[in-house]
Amino acid sequence: MLAEETHRHDHAEPETQQEVLLRVSGLKTQFRQDGRTVTAVDGVSFDVRRGETLAIVGESGSGKSVTAMSILRLIPSPPGEIVDGEVLFDGKDMLGLSDEEIRKMRGSEIAMIFQEPMTSMNPVLTIGRQLSEPIQVHRGGDRKSLLAKCVDLLRKVRIPDPENRVKAYPHQLSGGMRQRAMIAMGLGCDPRLIIADEPTTALDVTVQAQILELLKDLTRERGTSMILITHDLGVVARYADRINVMYAGRIVEQGSSGDIFKHPKHPYTLGLMSSIPRLDQPSGTRLTPITGQPPDLSNLPSGCPFHPRCRFAEDRCRAERPPLTQVSDQHWKACWIDVNKP
Amino acid sequence: MSTNHNDVLLDVQDLKVHFKLHGGLFGQKQTGTVKAVDGVSFQVRRGETLGLVGESGCGKSTTGLGVLRMVEPTAGKVTLDGIDITALNSAALRKARRRMQMVYQDPFGALDPRMRVLDIIGEPLLIHKMFKDKKDYKAQVHDLLERVGLNPNMADRYPHQFSGGQRQRIGIARALAARPELIICDEPVSALDVSIQAQVINLLEDIQEEFGLTYLFIAHDLAVVRHICDRIMVMYLGHVVEVTDRDALYENPQHPYTQALMSAIPIPDPEEEAKRGFDRSLQGEVPSPLNPPSGCPFHPRCRFAHDACKTQKPRLMETDTGHQVACHLYDPAASDINAGDVMEDNLVRAG
Ligand SMILES: Nc1ncnc2c1ncn2[C@@H]1O[C@H](COP(=O)(O)OP(=O)(O)OP(=O)(O)O)[C@@H](O)[C@H]1O
Numbered sequence: 001m002l003a004e005e006t007h008r009h010d011h012a013e014p015e016t017q018q019e020v021l022l023r024v025s026g027l028k029t030q031f032r033q034d035g036r037t038v039t040a041v042d043g044v045s046f047d048v049r050r051g052e053t054l055a056i057v058g059e060s061g062s063g064k065s066v067t068a069m070s071i072l073r074l075i076p077s078p079p080g081e082i083v084d085g086e087v088l089f090d091g092k093d094m095l096g097l098s099d100e101e102i103r104k105m106r107g108s109e110i111a112m113i114f115q116e117p118m119t120s121m122n123p124v125l126t127i128g129r130q131l132s133e134p135i136q137v138h139r140g141g142d143r144k145s146l147l148a149k150c151v152d153l154l155r156k157v158r159i160p161d162p163e164n165r166v167k168a169y170p171h172q173l174s175g176g177m178r179q180r181a182m183i184a185m186g187l188g189c190d191p192r193l194i195i196a197d198e199p200t201t202a203l204d205v206t207v208q209a210q211i212l213e214l215l216k217d218l219t220r221e222r223g224t225s226m227i228l229i230t231h232d233l234g235v236v237a238r239y240a241d242r243i244n245v246m247y248a249g250r251i252v253e254q255g256s257s258g259d260i261f262k263h264p265k266h267p268y269t270l271g272l273m274s275s276i277p278r279l280d281q282p283s284g285t286r287l288t289p290i291t292g293q294p295p296d297l298s299n300l301p302s303g304c305p306f307h308p309r310c311r312f313a314e315d316r317c318r319a320e321r322p323p324l325t326q327v328s329d330q331h332w333k334a335c336w337i338d339v340n341k342p
Numbered sequence: 343m344s345t346n347h348n349d350v351l352l353d354v355q356d357l358k359v360h361f362k363l364h365g366g367l368f369g370q371k372q373t374g375t376v377k378a379v380d381g382v383s384f385q386v387r388r389g390e391t392l393g394l395v396g397e398s399g400c401g402k403s404t405t406g407l408g409v410l411r412m413v414e415p416t417a418g419k420v421t422l423d424g425i426d427i428t429a430l431n432s433a434a435l436r437k438a439r440r441r442m443q444m445v446y447q448d449p450f451g452a453l454d455p456r457m458r459v460l461d462i463i464g465e466p467l468l469i470h471k472m473f474k475d476k477k478d479y480k481a482q483v484h485d486l487l488e489r490v491g492l493n494p495n496m497a498d499r500y501p502h503q504f505s506g507g508q509r510q511r512i513g514i515a516r517a518l519a520a521r522p523e524l525i526i527c528d529e530p531v532s533a534l535d536v537s538i539q540a541q542v543i544n545l546l547e548d549i550q551e552e553f554g555l556t557y558l559f560i561a562h563d564l565a566v567v568r569h570i571c572d573r574i575m576v577m578y579l580g581h582v583v584e585v586t587d588r589d590a591l592y593e594n595p596q597h598p599y600t601q602a603l604m605s606a607i608p609i610p611d612p613e614e615e616a617k618r619g620f621d622r623s624l625q626g627e628v629p630s631p632l633n634p635p636s637g638c639p640f641h642p643r644c645r646f647a648h649d650a651c652k653t654q655k656p657r658l659m660e661t662d663t664g665h666q667v668a669c670h671l672y673d674p675a676a677s678d679i680n681a682g683d684v685m686e687d688n689l690v691r692a693g
């Protein structure tokens with residue numbers, strides 16, 4: 001195995017550089033409430049390359065959604081604020097754009113698909129109206145061509161009978177269909193990046209599979225990149241090329257999907273993997289839960305924030321925060337311990 | 343957990359729960375009927391865990407509630423240890439309920455926010471007069487708290503002071519209080535984070551062993567169900583479509599719906615996933631139970647559907663592999679194509 005080098009993940013590889021669509025560096029987002037400051041995202045750096053799917057996994061409250069919303073500058077302020085970092089989309093500095101410019105990016109270049117479609121759709125407008133509006137704003141077109149485009153989009157997301165469904169209101173569609181209509185809305189302007197935050201959590205297994213297959217097809221056909229936020233490790237294994245594991249607002253492990261599933265290096269990632277029952281393991285296997293509770297983000301433990309729950313923790317872990325360190329070609333971890341040592 | 347007890351604790355025969363929907367200005371007009379559970383039969387043996395799976399709205403919770411008569415069944419018979427639950431008057435029912443408890447999905451909604459944990463967990467003791475004096479009451483609650491991994495000095499707190507996983511433990515402690523024989527767990531871990539899920543699953547396994555409990559375990563996560571259940575029942579739109587032993591169900595699903603369900607579950611291993619592929623044959627969504635399809639409820643989404651499936655409801659019958667399946671493909675009397683086609687097709691896809 002490679003000797004572990006201790007330096008920060010600094011995007012040094014030249015051959016991948018040209019493929020990078022989104023580069024997030026040192027992102028830090030805080031919320032101030034009742035005199036306390038919650039650092040929801042604490043110095044997060046990662047790249048999304050063209051055509052790839054990057055998954056973000058981690059427990060509830062680890063900062064997955066806040067990371068996504070920070071990229072699109074959707075953080076409610078107050079109480080929230082992006083206090084540090086840089087977000088480059090195709091070289092453009094997202095945090096420096098005017099409100100007008102960022103609004104343009106949201107509808108056209110970057111699409112966001114939320115967990116609960118009912119709250120992000122307008123209940124009094126037909127599906128067709130909601131689909132065509134952003135297209136008209138960003139791309140223009142007359143009524144007839146817009147309608148044709150909408151029907152086409154609904155067909156792409158496999159909504160049956162699209163000619164009639166464009167006239168339907170959101171409540172007239174089932175949950176699965178609404179979620180697909182949301183995806184259609186996101187795709188209207190051929191975005192280059194899709195950010196999908198738990199896009200299928202509220203859906204049934206078979207419908208979930210249909211929708212994720214659909215998104216995967218789109219990334220393949222059009223070279224669209226995707227950030228997929230999910231707590232389902234099975235979904236990650238099936239659809240992600242690379243993975244960010246987040247804990248307490250930080251990336252604790254980062255790498256290719258193959259590497260991370262085969263050789264998890266961070267005790268938290270190991271914990272996540274051994275705490276789920278798996279269909280590919282003997283059915284009697286006892287689960288190994290991660291003990292304890294997620295930390296209070298306004299009052300993090302000293303050193304490594306995971307140390308109170310970590311069975312490998314040593315003195316150094318309680319005193320010093322481990323930086324994100326490269327362990328092999330495509331794999332980084334923030335941990336002092338070598339978990340593979342016997 | 344072994345399953346060589348053939349002693350039936352719970353016997354459910356042809357259970358139906360229909361909800362009448364009312365419209366009109368004063369709700370006086372009946373506008374439709376939801377056949378949430380429509381002729382479900384099954385047995386749960388003492389000490390075993392029977393899993394109940396199926397997609398949202400297929401009638402899993404309603405089946406559980408119907409068994410406990412927390413909603414009144416429209417028809418059918420429920421027998422617990424020889425006692426006909428469906429025939430009991432309300433006083434007798436209250437007594438019988440001591441023996442069957444429920445753990446709910448939502449650890450946030452299921453606990454009364456104004457009650458202290460002491461009284462939430464102790465309430466069943468009170469209802470069934472199961473303590474000597476105040477001291478004994480407290481001691482029992484403290485024992486229960488300890489048993490589910492909570493600190494007894496938390497007894498004076500209120501539910502909002504606990505995390506999701508802790509609240510689910512409180513719900514479990516409450517269900518255990520009356521020393522029941524059967525616990526119906528309705529999605530007990532679905533609302534919990536993965537890391538906390540494992541803690542609660544292990545707890546359920548431990549107390550089953552310790553108290554000799556029988557579980558009806560409702561869930562939609564098939565990996566969790568496989569982990570904890572001995573036998574599994576698959577429901578679709580108010581009907582049972584397949585019942586069999588855990589391993590048989592996962593290794594050799596027979597009903598086309600069960601097969602599609604299995605292929606839809608991703609496995610957390612990228613290499614396995616790349617090999618496995620996804621069965622794209624299942625299209626469309628679960629139809630509305632207000633307007634269910636004729637014949638076999640699954641036929642509009644089934645790629646093996648033939649004429650008989652559109653008109654005749656298949657009965658649940660034992661196949662030669664020991665599964666109980668409700669599908670015309672396995673019914674020699676009803677079929678013009680046969681199970682051989684399904685098997686062959688699976689071999690092609692697997693190969
Ligand atoms: N509007 C807000 N005001 C105050 N705090 C917030 C706000 N939004 C998020 N937070 C805090 O930021 C932290 C990270 O939240 P985030 O929503 O990113 O978690 P997540 O990883 O997406 O979790 P989940 O899996 O539950 O969606 C949490 O501690 C949360 O309480």
Ligand SMILES: Nc1ncnc2c1ncn2[C@@H]1O[C@H](COP(=O)(O)OP(=O)(O)OP(=O)(O)O)[C@@H](O)[C@H]1O
Nearest residue numbers: 361376378397398399400401402403404405562631
């Ligand atoms: N009180 C009620 N009145 C009318 N319809 C009802 C009532 N309770 C349930 N239903 C309907 O009965 C059907 C079965 O519901 P049930 O809650 O049993 O499904 P489930 O399988 O538990 O689903 P989930 O996985 O979403 O919990 C659904 O169509 C539901 O809308």
Ligand SMILES: [Mg+2]
Nearest residue numbers: 064065066197
């Ligand atoms: Mg979130």
Ligand SMILES: [Mg+2]
Nearest residue numbers: 402403404528
């Ligand atoms: Mg339910």
